[in-house]
Amino acid sequence: MASSEQMAYDRQIAIWLMVCAAVIIGMILLGGITRLTHSGLSMVEWKPLMGIIPPLSEQAWMETFDKYKQFPEYQKINLGMTLQGFKAIFMYEYLHRLLGRLIGVLFFFPFLYFAIKGRIRTGLMPKLIALFILGALQGLLGWYMVMSGLVNDPHVSQYRLTAHLGLAVLIYAYMFWLAIDLWLPSGGVCAEPLGRYKSWSTLLVGLVFLMILSGGLVAGTRAGFAYSTWPLMGNSFIPQGLYTGSPAWISAFEDVTTIQFNHRMFAYLLLVVISWFSFGVYTNSGPGRARTGAIALFAMLLIQAVLGVLNLLLHVPVALAAAHQGGAVVLLTAALFVCHALRRP
Numbered sequence: 001m002a003s004s005e006q007m008a009y010d011r012q013i014a015i016w017l018m019v020c021a022a023v024i025i026g027m028i029l030l031g032g033i034t035r036l037t038h039s040g041l042s043m044v045e046w047k048p049l050m051g052i053i054p055p056l057s058e059q060a061w062m063e064t065f066d067k068y069k070q071f072p073e074y075q076k077i078n079l080g081m082t083l084q085g086f087k088a089i090f091m092y093e094y095l096h097r098l099l100g101r102l103i104g105v106l107f108f109f110p111f112l113y114f115a116i117k118g119r120i121r122t123g124l125m126p127k128l129i130a131l132f133i134l135g136a137l138q139g140l141l142g143w144y145m146v147m148s149g150l151v152n153d154p155h156v157s158q159y160r161l162t163a164h165l166g167l168a169v170l171i172y173a174y175m176f177w178l179a180i181d182l183w184l185p186s187g188g189v190c191a192e193p194l195g196r197y198k199s200w201s202t203l204l205v206g207l208v209f210l211m212i213l214s215g216g217l218v219a220g221t222r223a224g225f226a227y228s229t230w231p232l233m234g235n236s237f238i239p240q241g242l243y244t245g246s247p248a249w250i251s252a253f254e255d256v257t258t259i260q261f262n263h264r265m266f267a268y269l270l271l272v273v274i275s276w277f278s279f280g281v282y283t284n285s286g287p288g289r290a291r292t293g294a295i296a297l298f299a300m301l302l303i304q305a306v307l308g309v310l311n312l313l314l315h316v317p318v319a320l321a322a323a324h325q326g327g328a329v330v331l332l333t334a335a336l337f338v339c340h341a342l343r344r345p
Contacts, residue, residue: 010121010183011182012114013119013120014179014180015179016110019106020107021172024171024175026099027100028326031164031165032326033092033318033322034092037318039088039093040145041071041150042089042092044067046143052098052101054091054094061083061087062083064086065083068086068090072150072153072154073149073154076154100138103135107131108132127174134167135171138171141160141164142164145160161220165213165215165216165219166212169209173336176336177336180336180340184340194281198342201335207269208331211266214259214262221256222256223256224321225316226260227260228312229312230313233261243255243258267308270301275301278298279294282294289341290338290341293338297335297337301331304327
């Protein structure tokens with residue numbers, strides 16, 4: 001096969017992966033909205049195949065509502081909810097699950113086509129299969145998360161929610177990396193003095209991913225509501241009650257004060273590190289992907305910081321909170337782009 005022909009196939013596969021990645025961003029945003037509107041426990045059954053069909057008649061809606069009434073969220077939180085109110089929260093969760101199925105279809109059938117046509121380059125097939133397996137596991141993890149809230153305490157586990165968010169972001173990041181790797185193949189080695197930033201770029205991707213996981217803990221424990229002031233938490237920069245759990249480390253995962261404090265400190269760390277990194281890459285590179293990525297990374301950092309502060313001050317409105325969650329993924333995208341530019345120049 002001619003090299004130019006394989007390059008054309010690589011571009012086709014890259015476009016397909018980019019489309020899938022874009023839909024995954026939509027899935028992450030819709031998942032955040034579902035959580036923020038307290039809709040995630042409205043569907044008390046998991047039907048991977050038949051679940052694509054929503055209630056179509058008033059009787060079907062009543063039967064679905066009656067099933068919901070048997071669980072603690074209705075009995076302890078939403079007692080007296082009307083059918084119209086139930087329909088509203090049901091549709092958020094239904095659309096979230098429907099979009100998950102759509103992603104599976106968008107990935108599986110083009111993958112099958114490219115595989116049958118022999119257009120997948122050597123070494124790429126195992127990576128695409130790994131993506132498909134991770135996607136299937138994400139569906140299982142989503143139901144495992146929902147199950148944690150269908151119990152006496154009608155709130156999903158922050159551990160399972162964070163794992164669900166983390167795996168979604170991991171799938172997106174891997175998919176995006178494969179796409180840009182196919183679209184922008186390596187052309188050589190990274191010239192000095194940019195070479196010293198290569199390792200930092202990988203570390204930066206890891207730090208942004210950890211920050212997203214930290215945000216998952218904030219969301220899962222509703223720690224964003226604990227202190228609605230900035231830059232202070234209440235009356236001081238370092239609030240009382242940090243790490244008072246037994247053992248102390250458990251506070252980082254279960255105490256709302258500690259969780260919000262850690263999230264803020266992580267944000268300050270990223271502000272310093274990304275600012276230094278972006279300035280270094282920008283000043284030591286000429287026009288090209290690395291410089292463009294550095295500008296985008298720094299700009300997105302500032303936007304994300306502003307969104308975070310506004311969420312605190314305005315008591316986490318749904319639209320701003322969803323934008324903040326989406327902004328985290330865009331920030332990760334910029335970090336991945338710069339990392340690729342430095343590692344695959």
